[in-house]
Amino acid sequence: MTTTSTVPVKSEVQTRPRLDIARAREDFPIxxxxxxxxxxxxxxxxxxxxxxxLVINTISEYYxxxxxxxxxxxxxxxxxxxxxxxxxxAKVAAFIGAAASEEIIFTRNTTESINLVAQAWGLKNLKTxxxxxxxxxxxxxxxxxxxxxAQRTGAVVRHISILDDGTLDLxxxxxxxxxxxxxxxxxxxxxxxxxxxPITELAERVHRRGALxxxxxxxxxxxxxxxxxxxxxxxxxxxxxxxxxxTGVGVLWGRRELLEAMDPFLGGxxxxxxxxxxxxxxxxxxxxxxxxxxxIADVIGFGAAIDYLEATGMxxxxxxxxxxxxxxxxxxxxxxxxxxxxxxxxxxxAGVISFNHRSIHPHDLSTYLDRxxxxxxxxxHCAQPLMERLGQNATARASFYLYNYRADIDTLIExxxxxxxxxxxx
Amino acid sequence: LDDGKNDIELxxxxxxxxxxHFRSPRGQKALDRIDLKRDGYNEDVAVNCKxxxxxxxxxxMLAELLPGKSREEVLRLAEAFKQMMHxxxxxxGLDIGDLDALEGVKNFPVRxxxALLAWMTLIExxxxxxxxxxxxxxxxxxx
Numbered sequence: 001m002t003t004t005s006t007v008p009v010k011s012e013v014q015t016r017p018r019l020d021i022a023r024a025r026e027d028f029p030i031x032x033x034x035x036x037x038x039x040x041x042x043x044x045x046x047x048x049x050x051x052x053x054l055v056i057n058t059i060s061e062y063y064x065x066x067x068x069x070x071x072x073x074x075x076x077x078x079x080x081x082x083x084x085x086x087x088x089x090a091k092v093a094a095f096i097g098a099a100a101s102e103e104i105i106f107t108r109n110t111t112e113s114i115n116l117v118a119q120a121w122g123l124k125n126l127k128t129x130x131x132x133x134x135x136x137x138x139x140x141x142x143x144x145x146x147x148x149x150a151q152r153t154g155a156v157v158r159h160i161s162i163l164d165d166g167t168l169d170l171x172x173x174x175x176x177x178x179x180x181x182x183x184x185x186x187x188x189x190x191x192x193x194x195x196x197x198p199i200t201e202l203a204e205r206v207h208r209r210g211a212l213x214x215x216x217x218x219x220x221x222x223x224x225x226x227x228x229x230x231x232x233x234x235x236x237x238x239x240x241x242x243x244x245x246x247t248g249v250g251v252l253w254g255r256r257e258l259l260e261a262m263d264p265f266l267g268g269x270x271x272x273x274x275x276x277x278x279x280x281x282x283x284x285x286x287x288x289x290x291x292x293x294x295x296i297a298d299v300i301g302f303g304a305a306i307d308y309l310e311a312t313g314m315x316x317x318x319x320x321x322x323x324x325x326x327x328x329x330x331x332x333x334x335x336x337x338x339x340x341x342x343x344x345x346x347x348x349x350a351g352v353i354s355f356n357h358r359s360i361h362p363h364d365l366s367t368y369l370d371r372x373x374x375x376x377x378x379x380x381h382c383a384q385p386l387m388e389r390l391g392q393n394a395t396a397r398a399s400f401y402l403y404n405y406r407a408d409i410d411t412l413i414e415x416x417x418x419x420x421x422x423x424x425x426x
Numbered sequence: 427l428d429d430g431k432n433d434i435e436l437x438x439x440x441x442x443x444x445x446x447h448f449r450s451p452r453g454q455k456a457l458d459r460i461d462l463k464r465d466g467y468n469e470d471v472a473v474n475c476k477x478x479x480x481x482x483x484x485x486x487m488l489a490e491l492l493p494g495k496s497r498e499e500v501l502r503l504a505e506a507f508k509q510m511m512h513x514x515x516x517x518x519g520l521d522i523g524d525l526d527a528l529e530g531v532k533n534f535p536v537r538x539x540x541a542l543l544a545w546m547t548l549i550e551x552x553x554x555x556x557x558x559x560x561x562x563x564x565x566x567x568x569x
Binding site: 036037363367368371372423 | 431433435479480534536
């Protein structure tokens with residue numbers, strides 16, 4: 001795809017073939033901020049990541065130089081905007097190894113992508129008594145859309161339990177997966193436990209029985225190389241804002257024949273081929289699923305985020321996070337005051353560590369740490385069934401990305417020690 | 427460089443009185459039967475609250491303050507505490523017990539809901555009682 005923009009965004013990544021992860025932090029302006037008088041230590045990337053200058057500038061440049069609606073105008077700006085928007089789609093397709101750009105649907109977020117499948121595939125294909133299989137570690141966004149679908153179709157939602165080490169209890173698979181199971185929907189990586197689920201192995205079991213597999217990739221695609229041509233999933237949902245891109249952009253990847261057989265999700269402009277006063281026919285993929293003016297600027301900004309990740313290399317991102325997770329787990333265990341959830345082996349998990357202090361509630365811990373400049377998450381992390389399984393109302397959670405270093409973990413550990421003294425005083 | 431101010435505000439949030447209520451909460455009893463009188467005075471108050479220092483301490487202070495108070499007095503107290511969380515001092519002469527130790531919460535806006543959790547639950551229960559004669563059994567959480 002060529003672009004004729006007069007002021008192309010000068011992409012640093014074009015001149016630097018491989019970004020040095022040790023210097024990534026310099027590319028994120030927000031990480032130079034002070035919070036309550038201390039340098040910001042941002043440990044909540046599982047909620048949303050910070051954005052590199054490249055992404056911020058790309059969005060700003062778009063509004064300065066290229067803004068126009070896509071897929072319609074017959075003038076230069078509209079053509080340039082369309083090229084950039086569709087160019088970002090091609091980048092996403094290449095990033096995840098999709099067979100074609102047509103398989104990439106832009107939505108608002110992972111949640112909307114899952115709802116799209118639940119409605120557009122589910123309403124058409126599920127009948128009373130059919131079964132949807134999820135797991136106990138799912139985010140609410142991979143549970144509630146299926147509950148809604150079950151209510152409307154009479155289908156039933158069943159689940160795979162988890163073991164104490166935070167992995168799926170696959171010994172229950174044969175009992176929970178039945179002849180009525182039509183779709184299995186699983187997180188690639190748990191947003192609470194960090195557990196990496198064995199998607200490819202499970203995909204084989206699912207397909208052998210003629211069901212479909214949706215992968216909630218919100219915590220997977222941003223943190224490790226994901227290739228949909230070998231993953232084994234039929235649908236993958238993920239969000240731009242958890243991988244250096246802006247909020248307001250999600251992706252649904254699906255196998256072309258499945259997407260083609262599905263009815264539209266939302267109706268309106270852009271998704272039609274013809275409309276008369278008696279009905280309408282649908283546009284081709286991917287636009288069939290993109291009703292109305294899309295989030296053009298942020299999709300283009302997401303394209304820049306992908307450039308940045310490609311230039312860094314997802315293998316390097318993953319290595320960096322495993323090393324950081326191992327370092328953090330060792331230091332956190334050594335404190336002796338924390339209960340740490342999820343798999344013990346850093347190779348089996350992503351850079352997400354949920355924990356509880358033996359005597360400090362996560363809300364109090366988070367308030368205290370914030371005053372030391374350390375941003376962590378506290379709460380149920382939109383995973384109430386998992387909290388119940390863990391026997392907790394809430395947990396604290398520290399999560400990492402390519403711009404975090406050992407020094408951030410050291411600051412976290414010091415702040416945790418100081419919190420222990422503060423709340424333990426008599 | 428701001429650390430002095432942070433420590434002062436953290437100390438003001440987690441005062442010794444507050445930590446004491448958190449460690450030994452008053453009125454912790456099972457809530458298997460909820461009975462809120464329409465007119466008369468509360469004799470016994472049971473609170474069942476699990477959570478952070480602020481929410482547990484506030485519920486404990488509630489349990490300490492309520493016995494012997496009428497419905498109107500309880501509502502007046504709840505309103506005064508709500509106002510306090512938004513930076514307005516309680517009306518002079520109103521006995522707010524240990525609640526003044528929670529004044530520091532106003533510097534932590536995201537924690538105001540923790541301080542108000544037990545009180546909002548109580549107000550809802552009183553409203554339900556007025557409407558239907560008995561409170562609805564519903565768990566309340568800050569999230």
